[in-house]
Amino acid sequence: MFENYEELNEMQIDVLREIGNIGGGNAASALASILDEKVDMTLPNVRITGFDQAVEDLGGAETMTVSVLVSFSGEAEGMIVFLINMEDAKRIMSLLLGGSAEDDDDELSDMKLSAIKEIGNILAASYINSIASLTGLRIDVSVPYVAIDMVGALMSVPIIEFGAIGDKLMFIEENFIGERGNLNSNIIMFAEINTLKIIMEKLGIEL
Amino acid sequence: MSEKITVGISDYKASKAPHTIVTFALGSCVGICLYDRVTKIGGLSHIMLPDSRSFSSREINRKKFADTAIPDMVNEMRRMGVGNNRIVAKIAGGAQMFEVQPGSKIGAVGERNVESVKRELARLRIAIIAEDTGLNFGRTQYFDLETGVMRIQSLNRRIVEY
Numbered sequence: 001m002f003e004n005y006e007e008l009n010e011m012q013i014d015v016l017r018e019i020g021n022i023g024g025g026n027a028a029s030a031l032a033s034i035l036d037e038k039v040d041m042t043l044p045n046v047r048i049t050g051f052d053q054a055v056e057d058l059g060g061a062e063t064m065t066v067s068v069l070v071s072f073s074g075e076a077e078g079m080i081v082f083l084i085n086m087e088d089a090k091r092i093m094s095l096l097l098g099g100s101a102e103d104d105d106d107e108l109s110d111m112k113l114s115a116i117k118e119i120g121n122i123l124a125a126s127y128i129n130s131i132a133s134l135t136g137l138r139i140d141v142s143v144p145y146v147a148i149d150m151v152g153a154l155m156s157v158p159i160i161e162f163g164a165i166g167d168k169l170m171f172i173e174e175n176f177i178g179e180r181g182n183l184n185s186n187i188i189m190f191a192e193i194n195t196l197k198i199i200m201e202k203l204g205i206e207l
Numbered sequence: 208m209s210e211k212i213t214v215g216i217s218d219y220k221a222s223k224a225p226h227t228i229v230t231f232a233l234g235s236c237v238g239i240c241l242y243d244r245v246t247k248i249g250g251l252s253h254i255m256l257p258d259s260r261s262f263s264s265r266e267i268n269r270k271k272f273a274d275t276a277i278p279d280m281v282n283e284m285r286r287m288g289v290g291n292n293r294i295v296a297k298i299a300g301g302a303q304m305f306e307v308q309p310g311s312k313i314g315a316v317g318e319r320n321v322e323s324v325k326r327e328l329a330r331l332r333i334a335i336i337a338e339d340t341g342l343n344f345g346r347t348q349y350f351d352l353e354t355g356v357m358r359i360q361s362l363n364r365r366i367v368e369y
Contacts, residue, residue, distance in 0.1 A: 154345070
Protein backbone atom coordinates (compact mmCIF):
# COMPACT_ATOMS: atom_id res chain seq x y z
CA MET A 1 0.00 0.00 0.00
CA PHE A 2 1.41 3.41 -0.97
CA GLU A 3 1.06 6.42 1.32
CA ASN A 4 2.75 8.96 -0.92
CA TYR A 5 3.62 9.29 -4.60
CA GLU A 6 7.19 8.10 -4.13
CA GLU A 7 5.97 4.70 -3.04
CA LEU A 8 4.17 3.88 -6.30
CA ASN A 9 5.66 0.74 -7.80
CA GLU A 10 6.37 -0.04 -11.44
CA MET A 11 3.13 -1.89 -12.00
CA GLN A 12 1.08 0.93 -10.50
CA ILE A 13 2.96 3.44 -12.62
CA ASP A 14 2.15 1.35 -15.69
CA VAL A 15 -1.52 1.57 -14.78
CA LEU A 16 -1.25 5.36 -14.50
CA ARG A 17 0.49 5.47 -17.86
CA GLU A 18 -2.41 3.55 -19.36
CA ILE A 19 -4.90 5.94 -17.77
CA GLY A 20 -2.96 8.80 -19.33
CA ASN A 21 -3.04 6.99 -22.63
CA ILE A 22 -6.79 6.54 -22.56
CA GLY A 23 -7.64 9.95 -21.08
CA GLY A 24 -5.13 11.82 -23.19
CA GLY A 25 -6.10 9.88 -26.32
CA ASN A 26 -9.70 10.88 -25.83
CA ALA A 27 -8.68 14.51 -25.29
CA ALA A 28 -6.50 14.40 -28.42
CA SER A 29 -9.45 13.21 -30.52
CA ALA A 30 -11.54 16.03 -29.11
CA LEU A 31 -8.82 18.53 -30.00
CA ALA A 32 -8.54 17.04 -33.49
CA SER A 33 -12.24 17.50 -34.13
CA ILE A 34 -12.19 21.07 -32.78
CA LEU A 35 -9.24 21.99 -35.04
CA ASP A 36 -10.32 19.74 -37.88
CA GLU A 37 -6.81 18.41 -38.22
CA LYS A 38 -4.86 15.38 -37.16
CA VAL A 39 -3.41 15.66 -33.66
CA ASP A 40 -0.61 13.40 -32.51
CA MET A 41 -0.06 12.61 -28.89
CA THR A 42 3.27 11.67 -27.33
CA LEU A 43 3.44 8.63 -25.09
CA PRO A 44 2.23 9.53 -21.62
CA ASN A 45 4.85 10.36 -19.03
CA VAL A 46 4.18 9.55 -15.42
CA ARG A 47 6.39 11.95 -13.52
CA ILE A 48 7.18 11.65 -9.85
CA THR A 49 9.41 14.62 -9.15
CA GLY A 50 10.22 17.39 -6.71
CA PHE A 51 8.29 20.66 -6.99
CA ASP A 52 11.02 22.68 -8.71
CA GLN A 53 11.70 19.87 -11.17
CA ALA A 54 7.98 19.66 -12.00
CA VAL A 55 7.98 23.36 -12.93
CA GLU A 56 11.16 22.87 -14.95
CA ASP A 57 9.64 19.88 -16.80
CA LEU A 58 6.60 21.95 -17.74
CA GLY A 59 8.56 24.72 -19.42
CA GLY A 60 10.53 26.58 -16.74
CA ALA A 61 9.43 28.84 -13.87
CA GLU A 62 9.21 32.17 -15.67
CA THR A 63 7.94 31.00 -19.08
CA MET A 64 4.74 32.73 -20.08
CA THR A 65 1.98 30.20 -20.65
CA VAL A 66 -1.75 29.98 -21.11
CA SER A 67 -3.28 27.55 -18.67
CA VAL A 68 -6.76 26.11 -18.30
CA LEU A 69 -7.46 24.35 -15.03
CA VAL A 70 -10.41 22.06 -14.30
CA SER A 71 -10.69 20.37 -10.96
CA PHE A 72 -12.61 17.15 -10.47
CA SER A 73 -14.26 15.73 -7.40
CA GLY A 74 -16.75 13.11 -6.28
CA GLU A 75 -15.40 9.56 -6.12
CA ALA A 76 -12.12 10.73 -7.64
CA GLU A 77 -10.34 14.00 -6.83
CA GLY A 78 -7.73 15.84 -8.82
CA MET A 79 -7.06 18.44 -11.46
CA ILE A 80 -6.59 18.52 -15.18
CA VAL A 81 -4.36 21.30 -16.47
CA PHE A 82 -4.09 22.22 -20.15
CA LEU A 83 -0.96 24.25 -20.92
CA ILE A 84 -0.27 25.97 -24.21
CA ASN A 85 2.28 28.64 -25.04
CA MET A 86 1.13 32.07 -26.22
CA GLU A 87 2.21 31.63 -29.84
CA ASP A 88 0.33 28.35 -30.20
CA ALA A 89 -2.71 29.72 -28.39
CA LYS A 90 -2.79 32.59 -30.89
CA ARG A 91 -2.33 30.19 -33.78
CA ILE A 92 -5.22 28.01 -32.63
CA MET A 93 -7.39 31.09 -32.30
CA SER A 94 -6.58 32.33 -35.76
CA LEU A 95 -7.42 28.88 -37.11
CA LEU A 96 -10.76 28.86 -35.35
CA LEU A 97 -11.79 32.48 -35.38
CA GLY A 98 -9.97 33.77 -38.44
CA GLY A 99 -7.66 36.78 -38.52
CA SER A 100 -3.93 36.79 -38.15
CA ALA A 101 -2.01 35.17 -35.34
CA GLU A 102 0.01 38.36 -34.94
CA ASP A 103 -2.89 40.72 -34.36
CA ASP A 104 -2.11 41.22 -30.71
CA ASP A 105 1.36 41.36 -29.28
CA ASP A 106 1.39 39.96 -25.83
CA GLU A 107 -2.27 39.70 -25.07
CA LEU A 108 -5.21 37.60 -26.06
CA SER A 109 -8.57 39.31 -26.38
CA ASP A 110 -11.26 38.26 -23.92
CA MET A 111 -13.08 36.45 -26.67
CA LYS A 112 -9.97 34.46 -27.61
CA LEU A 113 -9.18 33.71 -24.00
CA SER A 114 -12.66 32.40 -23.41
CA ALA A 115 -12.38 30.25 -26.54
CA ILE A 116 -9.15 28.75 -25.17
CA LYS A 117 -10.91 28.18 -21.88
CA GLU A 118 -13.69 26.32 -23.65
CA ILE A 119 -11.18 24.15 -25.53
CA GLY A 120 -9.44 23.30 -22.24
CA ASN A 121 -12.82 22.48 -20.77
CA ILE A 122 -13.71 20.08 -23.60
CA LEU A 123 -10.31 18.36 -23.38
CA ALA A 124 -10.53 17.97 -19.60
CA ALA A 125 -14.08 16.64 -19.83
CA SER A 126 -13.01 14.09 -22.48
CA TYR A 127 -10.13 13.00 -20.29
CA ILE A 128 -12.28 12.63 -17.18
CA ASN A 129 -15.14 10.92 -19.01
CA SER A 130 -12.81 8.22 -20.20
CA ILE A 131 -11.52 7.63 -16.66
CA ALA A 132 -15.08 7.54 -15.35
CA SER A 133 -16.18 4.96 -17.88
CA LEU A 134 -13.03 2.90 -17.40
CA THR A 135 -13.41 2.75 -13.62
CA GLY A 136 -17.15 3.19 -13.12
CA LEU A 137 -16.44 6.03 -10.70
CA ARG A 138 -18.76 8.99 -10.43
CA ILE A 139 -16.65 12.08 -11.14
CA ASP A 140 -17.83 15.69 -11.24
CA VAL A 141 -15.85 18.37 -13.03
CA SER A 142 -15.68 22.05 -12.08
CA VAL A 143 -16.15 24.92 -14.48
CA PRO A 144 -12.88 25.72 -16.29
CA TYR A 145 -10.55 28.46 -15.05
CA VAL A 146 -8.08 30.20 -17.32
CA ALA A 147 -5.01 32.33 -16.66
CA ILE A 148 -1.95 33.59 -18.54
CA ASP A 149 1.17 33.88 -16.43
CA MET A 150 4.52 32.34 -15.55
CA VAL A 151 4.41 28.52 -15.53
CA GLY A 152 5.79 28.41 -12.00
CA ALA A 153 3.14 30.74 -10.63
CA LEU A 154 0.32 28.87 -12.39
CA MET A 155 1.59 25.49 -11.27
CA SER A 156 1.77 26.67 -7.66
CA VAL A 157 -1.95 25.89 -7.55
CA PRO A 158 -1.71 22.11 -8.15
CA ILE A 159 1.62 21.96 -6.31
CA ILE A 160 0.01 23.38 -3.17
CA GLU A 161 -3.02 21.14 -3.60
CA PHE A 162 -1.13 17.88 -4.12
CA GLY A 163 2.23 18.63 -2.50
CA ALA A 164 1.04 18.95 1.08
CA ILE A 165 2.24 15.49 2.02
CA GLY A 166 5.73 14.51 0.96
CA ASP A 167 8.15 16.43 -1.20
CA LYS A 168 7.26 14.83 -4.50
CA LEU A 169 4.45 15.38 -6.91
CA MET A 170 2.93 12.87 -9.33
CA PHE A 171 1.45 13.93 -12.62
CA ILE A 172 0.62 12.23 -15.88
CA GLU A 173 1.59 14.38 -18.81
CA GLU A 174 1.38 14.18 -22.55
CA ASN A 175 2.10 16.49 -25.40
CA PHE A 176 -0.22 17.17 -28.35
CA ILE A 177 1.24 18.07 -31.72
CA GLY A 178 -0.95 19.25 -34.59
CA GLU A 179 -0.06 18.00 -38.06
CA ARG A 180 -0.05 21.43 -39.74
CA GLY A 181 1.82 23.61 -37.35
CA ASN A 182 3.53 23.08 -34.08
CA LEU A 183 0.40 23.31 -32.02
CA ASN A 184 2.33 22.22 -29.01
CA SER A 185 0.38 21.80 -25.83
CA ASN A 186 0.36 19.66 -22.73
CA ILE A 187 -2.41 18.00 -20.84
CA ILE A 188 -1.59 17.09 -17.28
CA MET A 189 -3.50 15.16 -14.68
CA PHE A 190 -2.93 15.42 -10.95
CA ALA A 191 -4.79 13.18 -8.52
CA GLU A 192 -5.07 12.79 -4.78
CA ILE A 193 -3.17 9.83 -3.39
CA ASN A 194 -6.47 8.31 -2.19
CA THR A 195 -7.94 8.66 -5.65
CA LEU A 196 -5.03 6.67 -7.05
CA LYS A 197 -5.79 3.93 -4.55
CA ILE A 198 -9.47 3.92 -5.50
CA ILE A 199 -8.69 3.78 -9.22
CA MET A 200 -6.27 0.88 -8.67
CA GLU A 201 -8.86 -0.97 -6.62
CA LYS A 202 -11.54 -0.46 -9.26
CA LEU A 203 -9.20 -1.84 -11.88
CA GLY A 204 -8.36 -4.82 -9.73
CA ILE A 205 -4.72 -3.87 -9.24
CA GLU A 206 -3.11 -5.17 -6.10
CA LEU A 207 -1.95 -2.40 -3.77
CA MET B 208 32.06 38.85 -5.75
CA SER B 209 28.31 39.00 -5.56
CA GLU B 210 26.50 35.74 -6.12
CA LYS B 211 22.89 34.98 -6.96
CA ILE B 212 21.47 32.35 -4.61
CA THR B 213 18.30 30.60 -5.77
CA VAL B 214 15.58 29.46 -3.39
CA GLY B 215 13.23 26.73 -4.62
CA ILE B 216 9.65 25.94 -3.61
CA SER B 217 9.53 24.90 0.07
CA ASP B 218 13.02 26.12 0.73
CA TYR B 219 14.88 28.97 2.40
CA LYS B 220 18.40 30.36 2.28
CA ALA B 221 20.16 32.78 4.58
CA SER B 222 23.27 34.64 3.49
CA LYS B 223 24.93 38.06 3.69
CA ALA B 224 25.98 41.00 1.55
CA PRO B 225 27.00 41.35 -1.24
CA HIS B 226 24.90 38.41 -2.40
CA THR B 227 21.39 38.44 -3.84
CA ILE B 228 18.78 35.79 -3.09
CA VAL B 229 16.06 35.07 -5.63
CA THR B 230 12.97 32.90 -5.84
CA PHE B 231 11.16 32.51 -9.16
CA ALA B 232 7.49 32.70 -10.07
CA LEU B 233 5.69 32.91 -6.75
CA GLY B 234 2.01 32.21 -7.37
CA SER B 235 -0.09 31.42 -4.32
CA CYS B 236 3.09 30.70 -2.36
CA VAL B 237 4.61 33.51 -0.29
CA GLY B 238 8.22 34.71 -0.28
CA ILE B 239 9.45 36.20 2.99
CA CYS B 240 12.59 38.38 3.02
CA LEU B 241 14.10 38.93 6.46
CA TYR B 242 16.92 41.43 6.90
CA ASP B 243 19.25 42.94 9.45
CA ARG B 244 20.74 46.09 7.97
CA VAL B 245 23.54 46.30 10.58
CA THR B 246 25.16 42.97 9.69
CA LYS B 247 23.59 42.86 6.20
CA ILE B 248 22.56 39.29 6.89
CA GLY B 249 19.29 38.26 5.31
CA GLY B 250 17.19 35.29 4.36
CA LEU B 251 14.49 34.41 1.85
CA SER B 252 11.89 31.74 2.55
CA HIS B 253 9.47 30.39 -0.08
CA ILE B 254 6.57 28.81 1.79
CA MET B 255 3.81 26.79 0.19
CA LEU B 256 1.26 26.23 2.93
CA PRO B 257 0.09 28.16 5.98
CA ASP B 258 0.17 25.68 8.79
CA SER B 259 2.12 22.51 9.61
CA ARG B 260 -0.10 21.49 12.50
CA SER B 261 -2.69 19.65 10.42
CA PHE B 262 0.11 17.34 9.26
CA SER B 263 1.59 16.52 12.66
CA SER B 264 1.10 12.76 12.28
CA ARG B 265 3.73 12.65 9.57
CA GLU B 266 7.29 13.68 9.20
CA ILE B 267 7.00 17.12 7.66
CA ASN B 268 9.31 19.31 5.65
CA ARG B 269 9.58 22.34 7.95
CA LYS B 270 10.59 24.58 5.06
CA LYS B 271 7.18 24.09 3.44
CA PHE B 272 5.01 25.79 6.06
CA ALA B 273 4.86 29.42 7.26
CA ASP B 274 4.69 28.47 10.93
CA THR B 275 7.87 26.33 10.81
CA ALA B 276 9.99 27.84 8.02
CA ILE B 277 9.99 31.40 9.38
CA PRO B 278 11.21 30.62 12.93
CA ASP B 279 13.78 28.17 11.56
CA MET B 280 15.18 30.80 9.20
CA VAL B 281 15.26 33.38 12.02
CA ASN B 282 17.26 30.92 14.12
CA GLU B 283 19.68 30.37 11.28
CA MET B 284 20.15 34.13 10.88
CA ARG B 285 20.76 34.44 14.62
CA ARG B 286 23.42 31.75 14.45
CA MET B 287 25.05 33.84 11.72
CA GLY B 288 25.20 36.80 14.10
CA VAL B 289 21.96 38.75 13.76
CA GLY B 290 20.86 40.58 16.91
CA ASN B 291 17.48 39.86 18.38
CA ASN B 292 15.51 42.98 17.62
CA ARG B 293 16.94 44.10 14.36
CA ILE B 294 15.14 41.84 11.87
CA VAL B 295 12.55 43.37 9.54
CA ALA B 296 10.44 41.67 6.88
CA LYS B 297 9.35 42.30 3.29
CA ILE B 298 6.87 39.85 1.83
CA ALA B 299 5.43 39.05 -1.60
CA GLY B 300 3.20 36.51 -3.32
CA GLY B 301 -0.01 34.90 -2.12
CA ALA B 302 -1.83 35.57 -5.37
CA GLN B 303 -5.03 33.96 -6.54
CA MET B 304 -3.86 32.69 -9.91
CA PHE B 305 -7.23 31.56 -11.24
CA GLU B 306 -10.48 33.44 -10.89
CA VAL B 307 -12.47 30.75 -9.15
CA GLN B 308 -15.90 30.81 -7.66
CA PRO B 309 -16.14 32.25 -4.15
CA GLY B 310 -15.68 29.62 -1.47
CA SER B 311 -13.39 27.40 -3.52
CA LYS B 312 -10.36 26.24 -1.57
CA ILE B 313 -8.15 26.74 -4.63
CA GLY B 314 -8.94 30.42 -4.50
CA ALA B 315 -8.30 31.00 -0.83
CA VAL B 316 -4.90 29.41 -0.31
CA GLY B 317 -2.85 32.45 -1.32
CA GLU B 318 -4.74 34.61 1.11
CA ARG B 319 -4.42 32.02 3.87
CA ASN B 320 -0.68 31.83 3.25
CA VAL B 321 -0.34 35.62 3.61
CA GLU B 322 -2.41 35.63 6.79
CA SER B 323 -0.34 32.87 8.31
CA VAL B 324 2.94 34.59 7.41
CA LYS B 325 1.71 37.79 9.08
CA ARG B 326 0.60 35.90 12.17
CA GLU B 327 3.96 34.17 12.47
CA LEU B 328 5.93 37.40 11.98
CA ALA B 329 3.76 39.13 14.58
CA ARG B 330 4.40 36.29 17.02
CA LEU B 331 8.16 36.71 16.48
CA ARG B 332 7.78 40.52 16.79
CA ILE B 333 9.18 41.12 13.33
CA ALA B 334 7.78 44.21 11.59
CA ILE B 335 6.63 43.99 7.98
CA ILE B 336 8.00 47.08 6.27
CA ALA B 337 6.96 46.25 2.70
CA GLU B 338 4.34 44.02 1.14
CA ASP B 339 3.38 43.09 -2.42
CA THR B 340 0.78 40.36 -2.00
CA GLY B 341 -2.56 39.14 -3.30
CA LEU B 342 -4.14 40.01 -6.67
CA ASN B 343 -3.90 37.57 -9.54
CA PHE B 344 -0.39 37.47 -10.99
CA GLY B 345 2.90 35.66 -10.48
CA ARG B 346 5.95 37.35 -9.00
CA THR B 347 9.69 36.71 -9.11
CA GLN B 348 11.31 38.07 -5.97
CA TYR B 349 14.90 39.33 -5.78
CA PHE B 350 16.41 40.27 -2.43
CA ASP B 351 19.63 42.29 -2.50
CA LEU B 352 21.51 41.77 0.75
CA GLU B 353 23.77 44.76 0.10
CA THR B 354 20.86 47.21 0.21
CA GLY B 355 17.97 45.20 1.66
CA VAL B 356 15.92 46.07 -1.42
CA MET B 357 13.26 43.57 -2.53
CA ARG B 358 12.60 43.69 -6.28
CA ILE B 359 9.42 42.21 -7.74
CA GLN B 360 9.25 41.22 -11.40
CA SER B 361 6.06 40.06 -13.10
CA LEU B 362 5.02 39.47 -16.70
CA ASN B 363 3.81 42.58 -18.52
CA ARG B 364 4.19 44.77 -15.45
CA ARG B 365 6.79 47.27 -14.43
CA ILE B 366 9.43 46.17 -11.94
CA VAL B 367 8.76 47.41 -8.41
CA GLU B 368 11.42 47.92 -5.75
CA TYR B 369 10.67 47.99 -2.05
